[in-house]
Amino acid sequence: MNILQIAWKNIRKNPAASILGILLTAFGTGILCVLLVASKQIEQQLTSNSQGIDLVVGAKGSPIQLMLSSIYHIDNPTGNISYREARALAANRLVKLAVPLSLGDNYQGHRIIGTDSSFLQLYDLELEKGRLWQSDFETVVGAAVARNYHLQLGDQLYGAHGLSKEGSTHGHPYTIVGILQSAKNVADQLVLTNLASVWHTHEDAHGDSGDEDPENEPEHAPAAGQGLPDNQPPHLVKNMLEGFGSGGREITSLLIQYSNPSAIAILPRLVNQSTSMQAASPALESARLFSLLGIGIDSIEVLAYVIMVMAALSVFISLYSALKRRKYDLAIMRTLGASQGKLFGIVIAEGILLTFTGALVGLVIGHLAFFLISIRTDDAATLLQASTLYPQEIWLLATGVLIGLLAAALPAIKAYNTSISKTLSGTQ
Structure with a gap:
């Protein structure tokens, strides 16, 4: 059984904490996705609709x-x-x-x-x-x-x-x-x-x-x-x-x-x-309008990052708590030939799987939310395309992976340093 399979089984053993970490990551990523797509499309509409008008x-x-x-x-x-x-x-x-x-x-x-x-x-x-x-x-x-x-x-x-x-x-x-x-x-x-x-x-x-x-x-x-x-x-x-x-x-x-x-x-x-x-002047007034919109977008963006930090804390607490419950399992895995690096990789994989899954769900939620917004504004001048994907969304997935990596770092180090003798004797 490889590292990813073991990590996924560990996640499924603790569904409540895992779902919380995924949802927090998803909400944070979803908000960032909506802001990204909205700002890109509004900027494009401001440019295309005023093009040629001096x-x-x-x-x-x-x-x-x-x-x-x-x-x-x-x-x-x-x-x-x-x-x-x-x-x-x-x-x-x-x-x-x-x-x-x-x-x-x-x-x-x-x-x-x-x-x-x-x-x-x-x-x-x-x-x-x-x-x-x-x-x-x-x-x-x-x-x-x-x-x-x-x-x-x-x-x-x-x-x-x-x-x-x-x-x-x-x-x-x-x-x-x-x-x-x-x-x-x-x-x-x-x-x-x-x-x-x-x-x-x-x-x-x-x-x-x-x-x-x-x-x-x-x-x-x-x-x-x-x-x-x-x-x-x-x-x-x-x-x-x-x-x-x-x-x-x-x-x-x-x-x-x-x-x-x-x-x-x-x-x-x-x-x-x-x-x-x-x-x-459309050029000057569009710049002023977008700067005013930017103030609100920045404020909501801060909220999204706060939610992402909370997601990282949730994943960290989940993994740290699970590590304490599974220390005997880890020690037995060591006796059966698992290396310290493999234990380290399992915990890191758990953190990355949780936040990557959350980020992926967040992108889906973000585009779905934007689709609902586009339906409500269909009669307005601004044309919103919820199906449009942007290269910057890859960075949202990368952010999710990074959050999982950071949240799992300390629990993974502790798993790496697991002492077989002390754990099995009950002194650790």
């Missing part, structure tokens, strides 16, 4: 709230901004691309976004089926929305007022004319339509005809390409100015790409100091 412009308020509502779609907007100001900003030479967003409604918790065709370009989106909207109340839905609710081309959906599914339903339906390919980002969770559809929906709800006073129009509306870089493609100019019509209209925000590096220093200051709007 600036978010919206109503004054919290910059983080503006970023969360306009890029990640997990918070309420800070308010609305004038379309006239948005148009003027879009025509600035420092702006390469300006994507308008108009929020306010949802479908089953998925946000309905009024925008234009440049949104697809910004996120590098492709249509899996159908086409882009061509008239009011036509919509293109994200891959996750279509999958979750079994939506097909030609189906109709009704938007609910507000950003939660409990809002009152609007009377005018949207017709699905396109379904996006899965992009593994926030776009999978959205319902896209043109700006006019969002405006008309709320005008109907409030009894507003939407007619604008011509006197409110800008004195000189910028023509396509006016005030833009010379190398600006004509279709981008059209997208940036598409629907930028009535001065009384409002949108929620603009997602902006810079035309050149000098815009980094100039454009945010220009918006914040010279307009009624505010500018937020």
